[in-house]
Amino acid sequence: MKRSTSQLSDQYCVFQVADERFAIAADDVREITECAPLVTIPFSPDWMPGLCQLRNEFVPVISLLPLLGESTRSTTAYPLFLVLDGSQGPWVIAISQAIGLEKLEAASSNGSGDDALSRLVLGTASVNNRIVRILVGTRLYRTVAAILDQTWAGEALN
Numbered sequence: 001m002k003r004s005t006s007q008l009s010d011q012y013c014v015f016q017v018a019d020e021r022f023a024i025a026a027d028d029v030r031e032i033t034e035c036a037p038l039v040t041i042p043f044s045p046d047w048m049p050g051l052c053q054l055r056n057e058f059v060p061v062i063s064l065l066p067l068l069g070e071s072t073r074s075t076t077a078y079p080l081f082l083v084l085d086g087s088q089g090p091w092v093i094a095i096s097q098a099i100g101l102e103k104l105e106a107a108s109s110n111g112s113g114d115d116a117l118s119r120l121v122l123g124t125a126s127v128n129n130r131i132v133r134i135l136v137g138t139r140l141y142r143t144v145a146a147i148l149d150q151t152w153a154g155e156a157l158n
Contacts, residue, residue, distance in 0.1 A: 010103055011025075011026040011101045011102065011103055012024060012025055012026055012101070012102055013025075013026045013028075013029045013032075013098070013100075013101060014100055014101070015080075015082055015095045015097065015098050015099055016095065016096045016097040016098075017065055017078065017093075017094070017095050020133070021127065021130050022135055023104055023125065023132045023135065024135045024137045026101055028137035030083040030084060030085050030090055032080055032081065032082055032095075033080070034079065035052075035078065035079050035094065036054060038052050038061060043152060044151070045147065046063075046066045047062060047064075047066035048061065048062060048148070049061055049063055049094070052092060054081075054083065054090065054092070059089070060091045060092065060148075061081070061094055062092065062094070063093075064093050064094070078095055078096050079096070080096070080097070080098060081093070084137060086141040087141070099127065102125075102132075104125040104132065104134060106122050106123025106124065106125060106134050107123060107124050107125055119136070120135055120140050121133050121134065122134040122135065122136050
C-alpha cells in the first residue's frame with residue numbers, strides 16, 4: 001500500500017551509516033536502492049566518492065560521515081543508496097542499512113553552531129534505544145552544492 005504525501009510529512013526515514021544512525025524527512029526521499037558502480041570525479045572532496053548512473057541519470061553520491069567531519073571511511077562498505085530529491089535533480093547518500101520509517105520529535109537542537117555543517121542536524125531522537133541524528137535535507141543539499149561549487153570553481157582557476 002502506497003502512503004500519501006500527507007501521511008509521510010511527519011515521518012522520517014531512519015538509516016545507518018557505519019555505526020551511526022540518522023534520519024531525514026521521508027518526503028525528501030525518492031527511494032532506497034542497491035549500490036551502483038561509481039565513476040570518480042577529479043578534484044572532488046573526500047566526501048564525494050563519485051557519480052553513479054541511476055535510471056539514465058548521472059547522480060552525485062555523498063559519503064555522509066566525511067562530510068560531517070567524522071570519518072574518512074570508504075563507501076565500499078555501504079551497499080545501499082538513499083536517493084533524495086534536490087532542486088537540480090536526484091542525489092545519493094551511501095548508507096549501510098535502512099532502518100525504517102518513524103515518527104520522530106527532536107529532543108535537542110544541535111543546529112546552533114556557527115559552522116555550516118553544524119546546521120545540518122536538526123536535533124536528536126531515540127529509536128529502539130539508539131540515538132538518531134535528524135538531518136535537514138534541504139540544508140544538507142544546499143551545503144553540498146555550495147561546497148562543490150566553491151571547490152570546482154577554485155580548481156578551474158588553478
